[in-house]
Amino acid sequence: MKKVGVAILGLGVVGGGTYQILTEHREFYQRTQNVDIVVESVLELNRERTRALGVPSDKIASNIAEIVSDPDVSIVVEVIGGVEAAREYVLAALNAGKTVVTSNKELFCKYSHELERAAKRQNAGLYFEASCVGGVPIIRTLLDGVQANKISSMMGIINGTTNYILTKMTNEGTSYEESLREAQQLGYAEADPTADVEGFDAAYKLSILASLAFHTKVPFTKVFREGISGVSKEDIADAKELGYILKLLAIGKQSDAGIEVRVHPTFVRKDHPLASVNDSFNAVFLTGDSVGDVMLYGRGAGALPTGSAIVSDIIYAATHSENKYSTFKNTANADKDTNFISDFKSAYYMRLTVEDKAGFLAKIATVFGKHNISLVELLQKPGKAEDGKVPLVLVTHETHEMSIRKAVAKINSMEGVAHVDTVLRVVS
Ligand code: HSE
Numbered sequence: 001m002k003k004v005g006v007a008i009l010g011l012g013v014v015g016g017g018t019y020q021i022l023t024e025h026r027e028f029y030q031r032t033q034n035v036d037i038v039v040e041s042v043l044e045l046n047r048e049r050t051r052a053l054g055v056p057s058d059k060i061a062s063n064i065a066e067i068v069s070d071p072d073v074s075i076v077v078e079v080i081g082g083v084e085a086a087r088e089y090v091l092a093a094l095n096a097g098k099t100v101v102t103s104n105k106e107l108f109c110k111y112s113h114e115l116e117r118a119a120k121r122q123n124a125g126l127y128f129e130a131s132c133v134g135g136v137p138i139i140r141t142l143l144d145g146v147q148a149n150k151i152s153s154m155m156g157i158i159n160g161t162t163n164y165i166l167t168k169m170t171n172e173g174t175s176y177e178e179s180l181r182e183a184q185q186l187g188y189a190e191a192d193p194t195a196d197v198e199g200f201d202a203a204y205k206l207s208i209l210a211s212l213a214f215h216t217k218v219p220f221t222k223v224f225r226e227g228i229s230g231v232s233k234e235d236i237a238d239a240k241e242l243g244y245i246l247k248l249l250a251i252g253k254q255s256d257a258g259i260e261v262r263v264h265p266t267f268v269r270k271d272h273p274l275a276s277v278n279d280s281f282n283a284v285f286l287t288g289d290s291v292g293d294v295m296l297y298g299r300g301a302g303a304l305p306t307g308s309a310i311v312s313d314i315i316y317a318a319t320h321s322e323n324k325y326s327t328f329k330n331t332a333n334a335d336k337d338t339n340f341i342s343d344f345k346s347a348y349y350m351r352l353t354v355e356d357k358a359g360f361l362a363k364i365a366t367v368f369g370k371h372n373i374s375l376v377e378l379l380q381k382p383g384k385a386e387d388g389k390v391p392l393v394l395v396t397h398e399t400h401e402m403s404i405r406k407a408v409a410k411i412n413s414m415e416g417v418a419h420v421d422t423v424l425r426v427v428s
Contacts, residue, residue, distance in 0.1 A: 001030060004318040005040035005072040007061070007098075009089055010080035011049040014103050014130065015042075017303030018077060018310045019053050025311070035318045040072045064089045068096040075314055078102040079130075087111055094118040094126070099323070101313040103130035103306055105204040109220050112208075116330045125323040127313035132205040133158050133282050135305030136298040137312065141286075142212040143324065149288025151213040153253045155427070158205045160280035160300045161188045161196035162228050162248040166265075167278045169236045170245060176231055188280055188301075198227035199263040202250045210252035210261050213286070215327050217334035218252070224262035224342065231265055235422050238351060238393050239267050242377065245275040249427065258339030267349050267395075267426040347376070347426035348396045348404050352411065353418040356380075356390045360416060364392065367414070371407040373399045389418055395426060 006022065008015050022039050030036050041061045044050050050060055061067050067076060076093035078100060080086050086107050090100050095118055102108060108115070108128045119126040129139045133156070142151075157163050161183055168179040180197065183189035195201045203223040210218040228248050239246045244267035252261045268275045273295055277283040282300030287293050299305035317323075328334065354360055361378060368375055374397040381391045396404070408420050 001034060001036050002318070003036045003038060004074055004314075005038055005070070006075045006077060006314060007041045007043065007067045007070070007073045008039060008077045008079065009043045009064070009067070010078070011042055011044040011046070011053060011055070012079065012081070013303045014306045014310065015044070015077070015079040016049065016053055017307030018079065019055070021304065021307045021311045022314070029315065033315055033319055035315070037314060037318055041067055041070060043067060064092055068092050068098065073098060075099045075101060075317055077310055077314070078104060078107075079310070083107050083110065090115060091118055094122060094124050097122040097124050099125035099127070099317045101127045101130070101310055101317065103128075103310060105131040105201070105208060109204040109207050112326065113330050113332050113334070116325055119323070120325065123323070125317045126325065127317060128208070129313045130306050130309035132208050133284060133296075134160075134298070134300040134302060135308045136282055136284065136296050136300060137309065138209060138284050138296055139212060140312070141294070141296060142209065143327065146286065146288050146291055146294060147327070149290050151286055151288050152255065153251070153287045154209060154213050154284060155249055155251050155274065156209075156284035157247055157274055157277050157282050158209075158250045158284065158300060159196055159199075159202040159248060160282055161193070162199075162202070163277065163282070164188050164280045165197070166228060166231070166236075166246055166248065169231070169233065170240070173233060173236075175233055176229065197229050199225045199248065202248060202263045206250040206252060206261055206263055209250075209284070210259065211328050212326065213252060214254040214259055216254075216259065216338050217328050217330060218259060218261055218340075219335055222259075222261060222335065222340040224264070224344075226264040228265050230422070232422065234351060234391070235349075235424065238349065242267070242349070242393075242395060243270055244268060244349075244426065245270050246424070247274060247277075249274070251427075258341045260341040260344045262344065265424055267424055269428050272427065343400050343402045345398050345400055347398050347428060349422070349424045349426050350394050350396075350408070350420065351422045352392050352420045353389050354392055355416040355418070356388050357416060361392070363414070364394075364411065367407055367410050368396070371399075371403045371410075373397070373403055373407055391421075
């Protein structure tokens, strides 16, 4: 039976899960995949982690050079995170002809061209299923399941931390701050939650997924990004009242006009399949020209779910003699001829605070009319009688992002408008 040696760089949450799956399932893979996958070495300075997993001391390497020069190691798993050290280690492994399996979305997103070039030069593999949506096999699906299709759109909840926070705000009526604190206590959100709550994590993933779905390099810098830190209890309550659920969506679309990619909090109609994806679960909804709609659902993070994606990549690499590379032109400036649409179309929800005066609703409606924006709903909500101000809530039909921005600027400058509190996009 073919024996394949693996080295794991980093035994944190994902590295630990990977080690556990590989050691517990070794015999299962011998039987079902006809391959003996052996963890030959790990690179982890924290002895508590190696002890907790029962890693034998002769399998603990002291530096990357020991791993890349080890002839028994043919696959290197990079799960240390961060960019600079990870990039150096991954390049060292690829340059030594080792296949690399990584969960590092930021690294792959920013340097996929450099890594792929190094891999191809040495005829090594480069696999990254675990970089997007944890245990949900979305990359394999795009490469090997729906490749017969022209994909016109993908829409997903691809960050578990923000989905946990928004679900808690929706179900329990808690504030953003309180929900974030709980997500941190449960280990979903980091002490510095910026990457998740400001949408960076989802934008890295969307850049990778859109590149694969649309066969065109979609750089991270082209992704429109807005996080959830400004979402209020009132927005969540309005969503419910109007028949929506608020979710952080990643949206990618391709048409003859170009490609649009965006991550932002979104009102999703409550009967849409993505509206019932709750807590830390993730889901991606794809539309292909032959298959129609496909939805994948599962855990987007965690030791064993993400370990599952890594080990599936290891098994693929260990059982195939030909490597599989990205299906888009993967060079540093491969996107230079692509039109990325920034003035995309969407419906919008808006909440503003105005003076409670006769004729004000009509004035607001006139501004929208002048910008060619048609309204679906316009409601005045009860305000506090003592300050004479009332909240107005409205939902528009589909219009252009730039038209909304112009209308908001105009409304903000109108006498009698205290402030536009929120503008959020709506998927119907
Ligand atoms: N922090 C991410 C999430 C998981 O909350 O979904 C890793 O990408």
